[in-house]
Amino acid sequence: MTMRHALVLDQGGSFLDVIAAPPDGGPARIAKRPRAEATDIAAAIIDFCQAEGIIPASITIATTLPANALLTGTASPVALLTTAGFEDLPDLGRQSRRDPDALDPPPPTPAWLSPPALRFGIPGRIDARGEEVVPLDLSTLPSLPAGLPVALCLLFAHRNPVHENRIAARLPPGTPLSLSHRVDPETREFERMLATMLDASLKPLVATTLAPVAQALVAAGLPEPRFALADGRAATPGEALAAPLPLVLSGPAAGARAVARWAGAVPFAIGLDMGGTTAEVSLVRDGAPLETRTIRLGPMEFRCRALDVESIAIGGDALTQAARAAGWLPGAGTADAESLAVAEAMLAESLRRIALRRNIHPDLALLVAGGGFGPLLAAGIAGIIGCPRVLIPPAPGLMAASGLLDTPPRLPTTWNHRQGADGALLLDDGTATARVPPGWRVTPRDDGALLLDAAA
């Protein structure tokens, strides 16, 4: 009988990575495909299972779609129903600036998210003890355009959701709806309102893009997938549809989980997961990835539990030509190799800033580098920031995907060596190329990982 594998898929900015790990701890099967050639996640999984001849026992998916929709403002605008008198709250926020030196602070709520014409105040009031002090007046409920997602955030709903529940019951069936007491049952009305609006804005996207993935997989006889979340957990399709906000940054969170596993018992580690589009930086203290209660995504800042990952807008796609020109990657390149040094310096400065701000000093930390491009730049960056040791996991190009598995997979890896023109040693395992510059010593481990140590 076929073994029932745990299958994971990580849809990044440039690639779609798949790992299927057998339950007996045997070697995992992997695939890495350009995202542009595999826009249909379900088809990619079905094709992979047919090609490999497996029927997975479980499927876990991480995707950049929700985060991209929020970053680009292509998620849906929402209708806001709130306590009468608080309709302007999206414009008022907390009135402070995240960076007091910035001359051009962003508005507290992105303009696309909450058009003023779609904000409605409903009379009725719950007080701080959770008691109804003004009855709800349902006669004022507006009729809303069909299909438009609705964010419902009433004062003190986290203490007593009765008014939110009664309004919800009056909305037309099928209305995409987010209730603040479910999305973010915490005090401080603006923070709860923003999280609720963002959650609602993602519902149409999840319904039209992710729910069909689940349906297609089930129709193909495969198990219902789970969708990875920003805090490292995963949700069923039903749960994801009901509460999509935690879907943002699921891939980076999976990367952070993988980094923490590979860091093992060292006191401090910095994770660099650099794919084609962005580089994700995570931090590990005493074996556990750092966590946060606030997600920062572009100009937005909102309340959501997550692993603490910062994204840098430098990716490998823009550097591939330069890496070829420098002889770091095979093939002829057209770009100036100098841009690699620039990218290394910029990433190094970002890594150092991110780590030091969390009191992790790079010279005391292990750098764990993965993603399709991370291993190529890791030693150069480590040299700049003073990290004495770099760990490159086996199949580093699929590091984030491996973090989606509940148990670390065994990744079959053969490192092919060649000597670079500049005296560096280049090791390629088909998912990524690790570069060992002069002055660094490489030690392959039994598990397929590479340890790079700076010469004393």
Next chain:
Amino acid sequence: MSDNAILRIALEGLADRMQDMLLAAAKSPVAREGMDCAAALFLPDGRVLAQARSLPLLLGGMIPAVSGILARFPAAAMAEGDGFLTNDPWSGGTHLPDIILIRPIIAEGRTVALAGTILHHQDVGGLAPGSIPPDARDIFQEGLRLPPLQWRRGGAEDAGVATILLANTRTPAMLRADLDAQWAAVTQAATEVSALTTRIGADAFTRRAESLLAEARDALATALAAIPEAEASAEVALEGDGITPDPVPICATIRRLPGPRLAVDFAGSAPQTAGPVNAAPSGLLAACFALLRRIAPDAAANHGLLELLDLELPEGSVVNPRFPAAVNARTATVKLATNALLAAHAQLAPRRARASNAGVAVVLSAAGTDGDGRRWMFTEILAGGEGGGPDRPGLHALSADVSNARNLPAEVLEEIAPIRVEAFARHAGSGGAGAQPGGDGVRRAYRLLSGTAEISYRGERHLAGAPGALGGGAGGVARLRIIATDGTERPFPSKARFGWMAGELLIIETAGGGGWGPPSQGDSAT
């Protein structure tokens, strides 16, 4: 990247984490929600080394207070676990609710740095709850004054000092918790910087720190060199001092000197006032620091910037009052002085500056007793609108330039006090008209549900709005009133202390920002 740059990032990161600790542990709403607190690191001689990204008004204001403490307690004599505090405006402090606490950081047997925090405490006594009486006539009516004194010795608290502190506040539990939050933050800083100096050596730490200051100074010099050697002035006026309604002018002149250096002179500003709008010099230093940051935004925010500043504050004036002036309502003075400085700078370095922001932050202290005899108190800070600019309209309700206070969420306020916030909205139409309109102020309506209360209100811009720029209209003015249960309305001026009865509705509307550029045809002026 140089060792200096690494130290800068590490220390700025540490200052931010100190700030986070203050916000997480503080109990009084004005600190915890309003973010009226700040953290910074100093060299043993009092020069500031790194600051948290928090509240410029307090960050700049902490600098002279550290010097004030050092004048009484030299750093060389400080020992591990010592803690020193002050709130004295004549020892470098701001106003009495802001207590500055410093702790030495000891390495290799000597003080290599000082960790400092400043926090607006809920109440330090005086004639009105919240210790910001708008009608105070001298410092003694404003609360307990603490000249620099030693609060902790080797980690242990001085029982006498603690007893006096807690006996002179209406909210001892909050003061205790907030002071502990300050101590926890400076203690964390001491731990981290000690660990750092153990690794790199105390001498290297000091050397790199000096380099950071020199780099900031040099960066400012480069930026100043781009400004022509000339002089510019701007004048603003407060709408009364809290006792009389006469305008209180504030004149700022900035002069780009050879060197290059920058002279800032407040000559021509009003004599010190009977009421509490006097600002101790620390506040004006904060305003100047904001200007220097604007001139050299990429320079590190450290004392190197101040090396090129000549600041003249006429003695006995509203910007440098003599003892025992009342000083609690300094916020509007410092905010408007900042507006004047930025306006003068815009003349010398004409670029596409925004129109004036509302130039004021309303500070409101409310205290009362509910129907069951339970006492309550809170202080909150409300912003006005941002000015319109060449690129976009002004934002609504923004804590601009030297201020960065957060508002008090209704869900937190109603937990503290028997109040229902019936509206928190844009002050519609208060943004100045323009090609790019100014941002609106806020409209906040509070119903007192039981018992009685007393309000201390410190506002500004009740009479004249924030000016527009390049043909833009002025912002709308602020307004304060109470609507009684029978519908009668009681308006109040920009500084007021008054009673509030159960059932009455208190409505505050803050000022809007100025508009930028002439409004297009058909736009209605506000």
